[in-house]
Amino acid sequence: MTRKRVGILISGRGSNMAALIEATHAKDYPAEIILVISNRPDASGIKFAESKGIATAIVDHKKFASREAFDAALQHELAAAKIEIVCLAGFMRVLTDDFVKSWQGRMLNIHPSLLPAFKGTQTHKRVLEAGAKIHGATVHFVVPKLDSGPVVMQAEVPVLPGDDEEKLATRVIQAEHRIYPVALRLLAEGRLKIAGEKVIVAA
Numbered sequence: 001m002t003r004k005r006v007g008i009l010i011s012g013r014g015s016n017m018a019a020l021i022e023a024t025h026a027k028d029y030p031a032e033i034i035l036v037i038s039n040r041p042d043a044s045g046i047k048f049a050e051s052k053g054i055a056t057a058i059v060d061h062k063k064f065a066s067r068e069a070f071d072a073a074l075q076h077e078l079a080a081a082k083i084e085i086v087c088l089a090g091f092m093r094v095l096t097d098d099f100v101k102s103w104q105g106r107m108l109n110i111h112p113s114l115l116p117a118f119k120g121t122q123t124h125k126r127v128l129e130a131g132a133k134i135h136g137a138t139v140h141f142v143v144p145k146l147d148s149g150p151v152v153m154q155a156e157v158p159v160l161p162g163d164d165e166e167k168l169a170t171r172v173i174q175a176e177h178r179i180y181p182v183a184l185r186l187l188a189e190g191r192l193k194i195a196g197e198k199v200i201v202a203a
């Protein structure tokens with residue numbers, strides 16, 4: 001089995017990154033994490049990746065004059081590591097359309113809501129304010145429009161009486177950690193076909 005070479009982009013603690021790394025330890029997992037890149041030098045996820053012996057890189061967006069120059073530096077790192085699939089995992093920079101298009105069908109993101117509901121940030125707070133009873137997480141292909149690509153996999157969690165943002169966030173992140181490795185497995189196995197706005201999963 002040739003494992004797909006995966007690069008993960010993070011900005012923070014990287015708990016989804018850790019879940020993906022953990023999953024790749026299974027013998028039959030069809031992908032391996034080759035490189036973790038952070039745009040923030042202080043991202044704690046970087047230390048975790050290093051502790052697992054994974055190559056890391058810091059591409060600090062503050063050191064680049066434009067989004068194009070920043071994205072070019074990312075591309076350079078990904079190409080040098082021969083990355084085939086990119087996973088965004090709490091990566092808090094908007095990527096240029098050209099970058100996104102170059103990874104079309106090969107770049108996943110995880111978002112803490114049941115898309116297309118609650119795009120953007122502060123999803124747990126907004127879900128509570130809206131009085132929604134169901135919340136969750138979504139893995140989707142990345143397209144130029146934010147939080148809008150074809151949905152690969154979702155998990156729902158209940159919103160319970162007495163929930164605050166923290167309680168809800170804890171429930172959702174556990175769901176994230178369950179579905180992201182499964183979605184990456186399906187992509188790495190070549191079982192995901194994008195048909196317009198939808199993803200068809202081959203048996």
Ligand code: GRF
Pocket residue numbers: 010012013014015016017089090091110111112173176
């Ligand atoms: C997750 O909630 C993810 O859905 C969102 O950012 C958060 C990142 O958390 N995109 P972590 O860095 O993976 O712990």
